[in-house]
Amino acid sequence: MMVLYSGTTCPFSHRCRFVLFEKGMDFEIRDIDLYNKPEDISVMNPYGQVPILVERDLILYESNIINEYIDERFPHPQLMPADPVMRARTRLFLYNFEKELFIHVAALEDRTARHDEKRLDAARAAIRDRLSQLAPLLLKNKYMLGEEFTMLDVAMAPLLWRLDHYGIELPKTAAPIQKYAERIFSRPAYIEALTPSEKVMRR
Template structure:
């Protein structure tokens, strides 16, 4: 993935199937920020990554002398460093509400996804059920606006879309009662910026 409309000396250490890394690649693509993408997989971590980030985790972003880790920290930094198009609201109250929504996305949706990725088969079945039930119960949140709780694409979409992209890969099929979620997903997946955010390994996660 390489966006082309804004120059940058940034480097992103990115997992090839990591949903958190995918979130940052989506932000980069949506904002048209050029960054060198360094693929990181499993235990095969570049030596310099451990020098930049004591946890050795991805995503890790390097912007000149600044090294950042933590998905939300990186996303908000990019939004402030490259303010157009804005992905976070301008006023403090709306920003706080957006952060609260992101917190719930992490807890209610990424929590079960993490269990699917890292847990055993017994735990995975419970995680699938929890994720299906939670997304289905949230169907109305996807129904009223073109983007997630917004008229414009936001930081919340950058968090939700990578998760929805991975559902078939982890054996999750949403029911008819979640039709608005499915319709939303197809709209986001069709965006040029989302398509450019995908790695080759992520492209094969969906039929």
């Protein structure tokens, strides 16, 4: 059985919990207290971070890598596109999201920089601007890639859920993003994957 070591408020762990529930197979989630990290976390992940997935002798870290593995192990419903060209594009998008958006999410999550208001504000502004640029795409598309729900939507959802919590207000022109977010949040697997601490992040 797969075991996911997960942070109860961690957006990256949230991605993996979401995929596990989408697949509807057997798994175990172990909540990790990041303020009091068990020693084995750094043994399993040299970067000392969650999420970590363990299955028999396989130990994986990095949320997108974990999610691709789960998707290949349990192909239904498939979250990476079947077509190699679309698959490659999806990977490129995932990479762009990490570089342009989630690097700033990591700054907002960084416990050692909690009082660096300048850095936090710069991260909020960068996220707001980048998300606003995506709004026209979501006016056209139901999901990031079109009609189908994919790994790109999984990757994005934990950030969209945390916008209020992070103190990020999107401009009115970004309304398609809010509608897109509600579409994802209404998925049964999304609701099941939320921890009690995440449930209270949004009213």
